[in-house]
Amino acid sequence: MSSLAEALLSCRQVSRYFGSLAAVKDVSLDVMPGEVLGIGGPNGAGKSTLFDVITGLVPASAGSISFAGRSISGKGADEICHAGVARTFQLNAAFEHLSVQENIEVAAHFGSTARIFPGFRVAASARAAAAESLETVGLIGKSAQRAGALPVFDRKLLMIAGAIVTKPKILFLDEPVGGLNRDEIDLIQALIERLRTSGMTIVVIEHVMRFLLTLSSRVIIMHHGEIIFEGLPGQVAEDRTVVDIYLGQGAAQRLRAHFSDTQHA
């Protein structure tokens, strides 16, 4: 876990309690620049809460988080966004009554610098960035549509576009392919690959294991708020605890078969 290279993001003994329930318990992890860290685990394992804590939507009960060498513990979600941490949400969050274009313009205008006074015009640079990110995800043709009227797949793309337009150093994706069909999953996967190649560090939560394991360079499995596994994607289906708690024998076998196939191919 410790490495000579400096971690982009590091969490030390981070916990979050809701009453007496520990949603996240003593989690320590480092995210290295340029890697894709996959996070899996059963429902209620604390994956999304960990995201909420790191991105400042929910304060940590204990522990410290630092990003790019600076502490971001206790900072507001907007400040953490300005620092270069962007995320998407499991429930397809959007500004329902705003157009696709406006959804992205908000993020472009407010996402990369704190604006004490928002001004009277959307900055030209923000406008250009908005067009670019809509182009990247492939929503440019739908920019006049109301976000609330978009189908699930487009809402996922809209969230990703809103995240990348803030020019983040690290991107947290919370179930980017949940509820999508196979073709759509492939499109999202290709999009994330492109983002990774462009140098973005990515942390992704997903239940679709094949997607998660193919994309990630390193995987963490959480259960009851704790990290129960950390290793390479190929090792996940071999780990006894993970198979018992999360995958089950059937899924583990299919994954193993899938990985030996891709290795031989």
Next chain:
Amino acid sequence: MVNFIKDRSSRWTLPADAWIGLLVIIIAVAVPFVIQSRYLLGEVILALIWAGVASQWNLLFGYAGVFSLAPMAFFAFGAYATAMLSYYLGWSVWLSIPAGAIVSIPFSLIIGLACLRLEGVYVALLTFAVAQMMYLLIVTDTGCFQQIGGSCVQFTGGATGFSDFGDFGMRPLLHQYWMIGNYAVVCCGAFLTMLVSWIVIRSPMGLAFRAIRDNPGYAMARGVNRFRTHLLVFGISAFFIGLLGGLYAVHFQAIGPTVFSLSQLLFVIASVVVGGVGSFWGPLLGAVVLTGADEFLSDFGEYRSLGLGLIITAFVVFLPRGLVGEIVHLFALWRRKRQSHV
């Protein structure tokens, strides 16, 4: 201006706004020529003042999602500040009205600092409490600040309020047509209020207001600071509500604690609900329609609040988009139908 219009995504609404604005201005200019009755013109003035206040409450609630029940507190603050500056310091009303509007900003920010950390219904409760507190402080003020001709004047004017602190000076200027002068002044105030809110709504400020209204958590995660944005909308609306309060006080040459009454607050809210929450022209139409309806309601005295309550309920249940919202909705349906035929 043309540039501003061209590069927005929701293209068709903007030229429409410009046309509607032009039509409204033409009507506003024609009104004093058409309406001869001084009483009726007075009612139109009142409708314009409430339309301005309603447009600001719409900015707060309809656009930014801040459920503030303090609009009448800011209205009263602007009105009292205007009256007191003219009464005690002898300022010309032309100076004390803008001054009243300006001091409404820091006042609203202090209240905002206390209330806007909270969300939703708690903001409503706290702002309502602030307005009630102001009302009580004023009506229970019995200490003599000045003795005028043997009678006692409280610092806040007490239960009677202030009168004869100055006027627009239209009587010596326009003689029997002085009401038209007052109408012109109030018209300018309401026009300024609506023009600036239009600009604000179309700017990144409006974008931030609507984003936070739609999804506060998501807006925060995209770098929009909720608290600061809400303070901003509080300050902007307080300036214009305070300005309209000052105009109201000077137009009537009197201001008293009755502006805090629940029926005044209900009237403002009803104007927005009837016209259409979150639609730019809604509050104007709502205020005009309700002022007309109020002509009938006021015959029933204390049942006025009941009548307004029933109107609000009826619109929330049967026409939740409001009058303007319904018109826009029907227009959109018609457009879609026409497009699918082509």
